[in-house]
Every structure is written in structure tokens, then in C-alpha cells.
Amino acid sequence: MPSPDFILYLQHGWADTSDAMQQFGEILAPHHLVIAPNLGWLKTWLRLEPLITQVESQVTATLEQYPTTPLRVIGHSMGGIIWLELLNRHPAWCSHLHSLILLASPIGGADAARIIDPFGLGIGIARDLGINRRALAEKIAQQIPTLVIAGDIDQGSDGTILVASTQFDYSQFIRVELPHPQLNAHPDLIPLIQAFWENPVISPPSPPSLVCTLIQQLRQVEGITDAHPRDFPRSQKITNLGDGLELRLWKNALGVTHVFLGDKQGQCLYGGFVGWKDASGLEQCLEEIVRQCGGREWGIDN
Template sequence: MPFPPDYILYAQHGWADINQGIGQLAKTVASPTARVIVPNLGFVNTWIRIEPLIDRVEAIAQQTQAEHPNTPLRIVGHSMGGLIWLEVLARHPEWWPLVESLVLVASPVGGADLGRLVDPLELGIGIAKDLGRNRRALAERIAAEVPTLIIASDYRQGSDGVVPVECTKFNRASYISVPNIAHARMKKHPAVAEIIQQFWQSRDHLCLPQPVESGCDRVIRQLQAIPGITDARYKGFEESQLWSLLPHGLVLRTWQNRMGIHHVFLANYAGDCLFAGFVGWPHTSDLYRALLMLKDSYSIGSVFE
């Protein structure tokens, strides 16, 4: 009778992808006695809807858990693969005590901006609706019980070229940013593998205490609470117009792209962009209503006064 694995490693690829790249990462980080599960969901299937993909990963995990009911789990998801595993874990909270580690690599937990740009009216166009959904509340609920690590990259304009850095973030998880790695390379990059192995060896040096919330953090949270908003890359920041001055050396700026989609940027007085987001057409009035309320809640005036 073979020895049971010391843990089961699930590694999941994302949108417009197959399992080859994430499979290389899994082989790099896994121990010789681990059982490695790397489902291939099919390139075409990842363009349609996420629900059948969740069902398939869930079925694979259920079968594996039936074979090894008490074996610890480690999970790595790249891009949409991380979102799939958030949904699988939401269906199976009984697995949470077994999960030693959940690593989300370049996963748009706050909602993918590309998905929202494809579907600005929220009509449910293919996978765009699923990728544009905000899953922060779910991720934070899981991270409160499961050791969770976020790995993101600022490749250009505040994103890895596909996923904005800000939309990968949520509370209760450890966070690491690696510079100059494009989205597609994140799933198999040696730097990402090294970070995962470090996290597994000692989570203490990565799980830093939650810092005291700064004025900038508070404004970002208020912006992220605007109905229909999606975290975005910094494109359009240079063309944006001043909307309001805020305390703590902060500035709100706005911009409208050629499709008539309205963006908001938070910057400092030095001109560094600290946050970017946009809303679909149905939520344009919500955006400006919220910005007016935000401006009025601070004592420093607006350019319109």
C-alpha cells in the first residue's frame, strides 16, 4: 500500500490558458511526496462562463478529498484560477481547516477591469461578467480562517499588463508585490515560486500585523465602495482633470475615455497615482454622487468653489 501524500497541492490556471505554465510552477514548489493536481479546463472553455469551471474543479477536489480525507491542502491559483478556488472554498467551508495555504497569483479579486470594459452595461457578455465581479468580501471571509498570500506585479501603469495591482488586494491576507513581471509570466516565474516556498516555510515574516489605516487607505476604501466601481490600471491619469483637493496631501482627478466610461484617480501632490477605478455606464451618476459626498466630507475645498 503506497504511503499517503504529506499534502495535496492544487494548482489552477486561469482565463485564456491551459495547465502547462501553472503545472511547471507546481512541480517547482511541491515536495517529492506531495500529490499535485493541475486540472486542464481547456482554453476555449475559459472564454465562456466561470460556473462550469468551478463545478469541474470542485468535482476533481471532491474525488481527491474522498481518497485522502484528512490530508492537508495547499492551493495556488493564477488569475481566474484563484477566483475559481475562492468559489470552490465558498462551497466547502468544511475543507478550510485542512487548507495550510491559499496563494492567489495575479488574481482580480476586486473585479477585472478588462472584464468590465468589455461589458460596461453588465449584460453578462461571456466570461466578462464573471471576471468583473467583486469577490473581496468572500476572499476576506476565507482569509480570516485560511493562511492566504496575494502575489501581484506592477509591470506598467499600476498593473501586470492585465490585472491592476489594486484589484488583487483584500484585507486579512499577506501581500507581496514583485516588479516587472508580466501577467502571463507570473504563473511560472522563479521569483513567484521562491515567494510561495518562503510562505510555506515560515508565514510569520510575511503575515505582518495590519498597519494603522492611513488617510490614503480610508479614501481608497471609500472609492472602492462606490456602486459599480472596478479597480483599474493608471491609463488616462496623465489626461485626467482635477476634481477636488483632499487632506493628507491627496487629490481626486477624473477622466472619460473614448467609450464614455468615467474614471477616478487618487493622487498625491507630487503627481503620483495611488488608485484608479472606473464605473460602467449604468453607474456614472453613482460615481459623481459619491465623489461629491466625499469632497463635502473633507474641509479642503474643490476647484469648483
């Protein structure tokens, strides 16, 4: 039996099985060998490590059988996280990948997971999905052409995953009006994926700017997680930062601190939050930003 031109791996995510993605893959790429590992609906609620090991075993067997056949990989939500972890463990696999497509994967950490398990105590899969893997994703995307597709149905999220948490440098990005559950196998994704496959390139990083620098500084704060822009109007301006930028803060009813960057048109450029245990680290970062930008001294509780 001749080797296929491509092997297409599709990986489902949390609270799902492989059925929809297997069917989607066969429609998307009828001439590929389509493999969609089924992790089991219940197991996706528990721990990430056994799921990674399960997929790892299957991919290892595939590469042994087809050592020269290139792989195309599509991961939905947690499925994308699994593939990032696999490629981190097996850097040699990167040379086998033609491309990587992440559908609504919470690369920066899922905000809902951080809310469920704010102290990282290990509450089900929340502990694993709340981790910020943006640096890992950027390292891999510099080697493998990567496409990110994010859903946006409420001006900031697909109803489950924030648009901001899916984004990272060196990847191409497409925003679609689809809710999270439909992003694993919606027919509207087919032309987007096929167009990317025809021209899989590694995207350059964002050009240097004050906004990018400030966002990068904020995302380096221990425990920070991207926040939904819907809370931006509730925030209060703390200081101007130059270039028409404003630094804004808001605390919710539980005392969780949210920081926002806005522009002079009142648009939210970035939002993030930290839990109580990481509030001091955020305050130090914000004080440094204010000093760098020539703003006034202040405190989170001011």
C-alpha cells in the same frame, strides 16, 4: 500507499491549460501530491460556473481519499477566482487548507472584462471576471494564510491584470516584474512561494488612515472597477481633501468617468472608473467625500 505530507492543488486560468502549472508544481514541491485540473482552453472563454463545478468534483474526491492531509492551493488569474468561489461554497474546506496563493488574480474585477461587458449582459467569461470579489477574498484570508503575487511591467499592471485589482486586506503581497502569462509557472516564483510556506501567517489589515478610508468608500460604489494609474496625469484636480490628498477626475473619449486620489507629490494612490449606468452613484459618493473633507460642492460634469 502512505498519504503525502501535503496535497498541492494548482489551478490555471483563462485561455490556458494545466500543462505548465502541473510541471511547475512538480518542480516546486517534488514531495507533494500535485494536482492541476485541466479545464480546457476553449471552456475558459465561456462561463465560470461549469469550471467551478469541475474543480469542485475533483477536490471532493481528493478530500474523501485523503481526509487528514492538508492542502496547499495556488491559483493563477481566473484559477484564483475559482478557488475563492469554492471556499465560499464549502467553508468547511478552509480547515483543510494550509495556505492559499493567488497569482495575478483579478480579485477586484478585471478592468478589461468590465470594458468588454460594461452592462453585465453575459458576454462570455467577461461577465464573471468583472465581478468585485474583494469582500469575499478578505473573509477567506482572515481564515487561511494568503499570499498575493502580482506582476508589474508598466507601472500598474502585468499587461493584463491591474496590480490594484489583485490587492486586498489580510493577505501578504509581493510585486514582481513578470507579465501575466509567465505568472503561472515562472521559476522566479519558487523561492517566494517556498518562503511563504515556511511562515504562513495571516496579515493584519491596513492601519486606519484617511487614504484607506477614502479608497474603501470609492470601492463601495456600485460598478466601480480599479483603473490603471497611467491615466492619472490626464485627470484634473477637483478639490483638496486634507493630508495633502487631491481628488481628481477624467473622462475618456467614450465618456467613462475615472476618479483618482493623488498626493501632493503627484503620485496616484488610487484610480477607479464606472460605466455610464453607474455614474450617478459615483457622483453621490464623491459629493459625500467632499462634504466629509470640507471641500467645495461640485458635479462630475463641472
